[in-house]
Amino acid sequence: MWKPDRLSAQPLYQQIANDLERRISYGEFPPGAMLPSERKLAEQLGVNRSTVILAYAELRSLGIIESRSGSGTRVSKYKWGATPKHTPNWHRYVEGGSFLPNLPFLRRIREALQQNPELIDFASGELASDLAPAEEINALMKVNQYTEYLGYNHPQGYAPLRKSLVQYLHQHRDIQTTDSSILITSGSQQSLYLITQCLLAPGDAVAIEDPSYCYSLPMFQSAGLRLFRLPVDHRGVRPEGIRSLYKKHRIKMVFVNPNFQNPTGTLLDEERRNELLRVTSELGLPIVEDDPFSLTAYDGASRPPLKSIDAMGSVIYIGSFSKIAASGLRVGWMVAPNSVVERLADARQQMDFGLSIVPQKVAEQFLNSDYFQPHLERLRMRLLYKRDLLIEALRKELPGLVSFMVPQGGLHLWCKIIPEVNDHRLLEEAIRRGIVFVPGSVYGSDSGYVRFTYGRSKADEIEPGISKFAEALRSVLS
Template structure:
């Protein structure tokens, strides 16, 4: 985001006025569109509200904007004396469409993190740079010398990457498959999107965990799906609940994250895994297994995936590099029957003609390199260290105010705040103090739950971040 230059001889308010006038002239703010409030713009630009008031006054004097009590400040519809009779009503278009925006809490979190780089980040569900194989990937990228034509690749994915994934899935996840049954995607989220758009229809009922990452994805509502809850306890979901949901709602698909579940960190019990597959096969229901965290198991023994014990092909298996290597590579995969892979690859080709071959080539090289296994070992060690720092800080700062179950893998700690608390007030007070997290209600829980992600914050920030959170919590409880 543009910020005024405090070393410039031009006043701050004049710089702000000039920038807004430029953006209005470029059509970023069309005639009649609402501008940010004085308070919000001042926060975004890091200036006093009085400075924004002066900038708006300058633009009003030029006839570029208009302010009316109760309706805010808008770009003038009669700017420069011209009546824009054919200007589209962009607000109506933005509010329309079938694809819903992100949840308000998530939009607020994204906005804060973009504006304030000093914020201690317990919200972002990705690895920090010190946990990613940055040096190794730089070396591999330096070894790439392209001689062939860099055109559109196979919509199912780069063949050498799919071949490497066959070996990877066999070695690390005990999944036997072939390259023709693998679809490369731009991460787990695109896999979920393709499934909801291509294999289900509006009005279909699906079962998702409660709480669940899926609640935070408006793509499910955008697809017109009806969501029904499978409560998660310390052993994961209860398979008998699926039979009950099927009888009541005729669910058509089950979405599950059985290993270090997001957000709770729970691992589906071994007996429940077998029972879940039995129930699904009895009812003829497909299971979508999202498995991004397994290889982060701190003891080096990842839980067994459902797919590895699926005898009849009920499971669509989703994996990703985002939580074990680098989210910026944008590499995920799905293991599915070939007919499903062909259907989804056709749909994905209509969207983007297939992924870039460059990151796919790097991912393939990384998987087969001698760097991969040592990286996993370092990742587990560092995640365990950060998890312990977070737990120690919570026990020191809030011994009687939060409860949690200690996860044995993954990136998240799921906390219950013991006193009743308002999610919005707690989040805003935490932001004011310089720390941010994801409220549990984003995942379908009641108010009073918090997901702390410990993979993004630096180790030396964790103690101070929890101290700031503790002060915020006590502040809103007073």
């Protein structure tokens, strides 16, 4: 965000007025748009409120903005003194459309992190810089210069990467597949988006876990899908409810995250895995298996995905590099029947003509390099260390106030606050003290649950971060 230059000879209020006038002229704030309140803008820019008052007064004197008591400050519809003309009602357009915005809690968290990057981040579900293989990828890019034609690529993705994924999935996930059954995507969320848009129709019913990361994605509601929940306990999702959901609502698909589930961190046990496959096969229901965390198992043991024991071809398998390497690569994949892959590849090509070839090439090189396996081992070790720091801090700072299950892999710890608490007040109090987290209600749970993600925060931030959370919780409870 732009900030005024305190060393400039020009007064701060004039710099602010000039910046706002520029942004208005560029259309960032179109005619009729609401401007930030004086107090909020002062906080964003790190100046006194009186400075913003002077800046707004300057713009009002030029007829660029107008203020009304109780209604705030808006950009004038007639700011250049011209004859009144009709301008688009951008607010109506923004509020319209079929693709819904993010949930309010998630928008608030994003806003808080943008305004204050120094917040201790227990919310973002990505790896911190100390967990990503930045040095290894830089080394590979220096050695392997990209000299091929940089045109549109195969609709299913970069062919050498798909061939490498065949070997990777066989070696690490015990999945037998071919490169023609793999679609490269820009991460797991694009895979889910393509499925909801192309394989389902408005009004279709689907089953998701409860709580579930899927519940936090408005793309399901944007597609007009009806969501029905399958409870998750310490053994993972409970598949016995599928038959009743099928009978009552004719569900057409089941979405699960069996290994170190987001947000609970649970691992679906073997008995339930077999039951889930048996029930869905009897009903002819496809399963979408999202598997971003399996290779983060702290003991290094392989947790087989459903796809590896899928004898009937019922499972669409989704993976990505985001949780094991770097989210910024934006490289994910889907394993599905070739007819499904071709349908989704066609749809994705209509959207963007395919992914950038460069990150796919980097991912292919990293996957086949001597760096990959040592990186996974370091990643597990560092995540385990951060998890233990988080658990120690929770036990020290909040004895008797929280309960949780210790995850054996992944990035998330699911925490139940024992006393009744208001999610909104707790989040705002935590932000005021310098931390962010995701309230459990974002994932469909009742108020009083928290997802702490320890992949993004630095190790030396975890204890002070939980201390600040404890202060916020005690303040709200009191």
